[in-house]
Amino acid sequence: MKYVSTTLEALQEEHQNALNDAQSEMMAVLGEAQNSGDFSKMQEISESFQKTSMLLMEAFEDRIKELTAIPEELPMExxxxxxxxxxxxxxxxxxxxxxxxxxxxxxxxxxxxxxxxxxxxxxxxxxxxxxxxxxxxxxxxxxxxxxxxxxxxxxxxxxxxxxxxxxxxxxxxxxxxxxxxxxxxxxxxxxxxxxxxxxxxxxxxxxxxxxxxxxxxxxxxxxxxxxxxxxxxxxxxxxxxxxxxxxxxxxxxxxxxxxxxxxxxxxxxxxxxxxxxxxxxxxxxxxxxxxxxxxxxxxxxxxxxxxxxxxxxxxxxxxxxxxxxxxxxxxxxxxxxxxxxxxxxxxxxxxxxxxxxxxEPEDIDNTSQDNEKLQRFMFLGGYMISKADGTIDESETHALSSIVSKEIFSKCMLTISGQTDEEIIQELNQLAKELDVVLSVMQKLNLLRDLSIISFSDGEITDSEVKVLYNLARILYINTEFIDKVLGDAQKV
Incomplete structure (x- = not known):
């Protein structure tokens, strides 16, 4: 299996369709096996579907890497x-x-x-x-x-x-x-x-x-x-x-x-x-x-x-x-x-x-055990900002992929469709409590700066997006005036 989508948004849809097709095919064959009472066949079908799902996941992650690939750097020397x-x-x-x-x-x-x-x-x-x-x-x-x-x-x-x-x-x-x-x-x-x-x-x-x-x-x-x-x-x-x-x-x-x-x-x-x-x-x-x-x-x-x-x-x-x-x-x-x-x-x-x-605010150590929590927070926060105006376009999806690692991005893209807004907000609040213990003030500012970039990725910023940014600042115990400064300076530039 090899995906051919040329955008991250289309890739997610292609992957979901492939999973749905595989599941429909499995259910049809599984129904026949259940009717005939062939339990060994049912086990075989289940294992085959699991294998297909894993192959689809590998193909999905490989295509994400291809779409977000960075060319090899020139030799420093x-x-x-x-x-x-x-x-x-x-x-x-x-x-x-x-x-x-x-x-x-x-x-x-x-x-x-x-x-x-x-x-x-x-x-x-x-x-x-x-x-x-x-x-x-x-x-x-x-x-x-x-x-x-x-x-x-x-x-x-x-x-x-x-x-x-x-x-x-x-x-x-x-x-x-x-x-x-x-x-x-x-x-x-x-x-x-x-x-x-x-x-x-x-x-x-x-x-x-x-x-x-x-x-x-x-x-x-x-x-x-x-x-x-x-x-x-x-x-x-x-x-x-x-x-x-x-x-x-x-x-x-x-x-x-x-x-x-x-x-x-x-x-x-x-x-x-x-x-x-x-x-x-x-x-x-x-x-x-x-x-x-x-x-x-x-x-x-x-x-x-x-x-x-x-x-x-x-x-x-x-x-x-x-x-x-x-x-x-x-x-x-x-x-x-x-x-x-x-x-x-x-x-x-x-x-x-x-x-x-x-x-410029410091980055959290990439080797830190809390790094995955930080990136999960950034993705979910960025997702809620992008969704605030009612739609998530390709530029916002790209912006999301630019602020977290490829691995975290692919994991989040798979799980986000199964979460409600209320569940995402609950998770953000829990992550903020855990990160508050390990992040410095400067690291929090850096996080909010990067999330503010998401709000500009489609060329404009709405009041609903600013409201989400304010809420993210509050749960990180950062004054919302900082968001106003970031957005103001960015608009001047």
Whole structure:
């Protein structure tokens, strides 16, 4: 037996029809055996039906896996090319940056919007734009900048030259524009050039070069969301912004490679976040890094602001803490042998992942014994949200399949048809009581965020769907204002 349905909704119907046909056939033959008193035949028919049911279940689960299959990932060690540099970018990159890029490559909606952007927009002429909007700096005009540029080129083993531009602004800002084959373009504000020290500018310039090396221009987040506003869902926005934040961690590593001073990197973050560049404040690196502890407590509170999920940059204390970990890692020692490695790459990446998760609620451990209860709660909650407007369409079914594992999805799809709404609500209440003991506040927020995505999956949200979300928040002991914030921020995006 092999199912041929091309959608999850149609597959469920095909499977149910196949079970009904098998049952009807069994009952007809069983009736004949009962009439003749052939008990051995009746036993044979029963065993045959059980075997058929198992085969149908296997075929059903196999087809679910086919419909929701994720293509095999590209080998991690061969992902980044060497067209811009000879250093090992795969060793340097933050895993969270690369993993999102691999996910985006498999996302048909994101790729379709990217294709639309490329087909309907002329190629951006970086140098022409910069010459019209800013002042080009030559080695004669800005010898220090070009000295820094040459240093970064050597450290990062760049294959292209660097050209600098400046624009008038007291704000501290720098950016790297889309490069040409043989030239990188970095533009800085006059304020940052005048008020930052040489080693601080080296970190800034190295950071901007990092964005180029890791091809961060491939996913212009705001442009993607603008062009794809009718195709992309809030979950796409959250993932794109999360990737954008992770990309900053990779670029910071390139900056540290160039300045080779964690203290200088710390001063840079301090100036960028405080605006203070004079001796009015006495900069203490350890005290600045310690701010991460305070921020961690704030972000772990029940007052978590879901707007954090839609920001492009990590908060400075998170970045400096992540860079501190890189600074004492075996990974950094690959590029700077003079460093004393205190932690392994795996330890570093795991801790940075935890740190970055503070800007978006954490996930429950997939190996946890409570994980199945959590996913069951998510499916049943999502099902009730989808059903609230009277119908469950294909987009909502797909959304349900995206927030739980394939195994849990297939199990739930089989059992849900036999439950009444009252029975589902009772089960949700019981699951909420059991999960309340094991879930942190942040994990509950993450759960409600994912369920909120279901409400947007068909392109609109109804009052009845919001009502279900409110009820789910209440049984998890989360203020319903959080739901309002999530939905409000998602609608803005």
């Amino acid at each position: 061969k992902y980044y090319g060497d067209n811009r540099t000879d250093i090992d970018l795969d060793a340097l990159v933050y895993n969270g940056d690369r993993d999102y890029v691999l996910e985006f490559q498999k996302d048909e909606l994101i790729q379709e919007v990217l294709k639309n952007i490329k087909e309907n927009n002329p190629v951006f002429q970086t140098r022409r734009h910069l010459l019209k909007s800013s002042l080009r700096l030559t080695p004669t005009l800005a010898p220090v900048l070009y000295e820094i540029g040459n240093h970064c080129k050597n450290v990062l083993r760049l294959k292209a030259d660097i050209e600098f531009f400046v624009y008038q602004s007291d704000l501290f800002n720098a950016s790297c524009y889309p490069p040409d084959t043989n030239k990188l373009y970095i533009i800085l504000s006059s304020g940052i050039i005048e008020r930052f020290e040489k080693d601080e500018l080296t970190f800034v310039i190295g950071h901007e070069i990092g964005h180029v090396l890791f091809e961060h221009f491939d996913y212009p987040v705001k442009h993607l969301l603008e062009v794809g506003k009718n195709e992309l869902a809030p979950i796409h926005a959250m993932k794109l912004y999360a990737w954008n934040r992770n990309a900053e961690i990779s670029a910071d590593r390139a900056g540290l490679l160039c300045c080779q001073s964690f203290e200088a990197a710390g001063r840079t973050f301090f100036k960028l976040s405080s605006g203070v560049t004079s001796d009015t404040l006495a900069f203490k690196l350890n005290e600045y890094v310690q701010q991460f502890v305070d921020l961690e407590q704030v972000l772990s509170s029940t007052e978590h602001d879901p707007a954090d999920w839609y920001t492009t940059h990590p908060f400075s204390p998170l970045r400096i803490k992540s860079l501190e970990l890189f600074n004492k890692s075996e990974t950094y020692k690959i590029f700077n042998p003079q460093v004393k490695a205190e932690i392994t790459e795996d330890e570093m990446e795991a801790e940075i992942k935890r740190i970055m998760s503070l800007m």
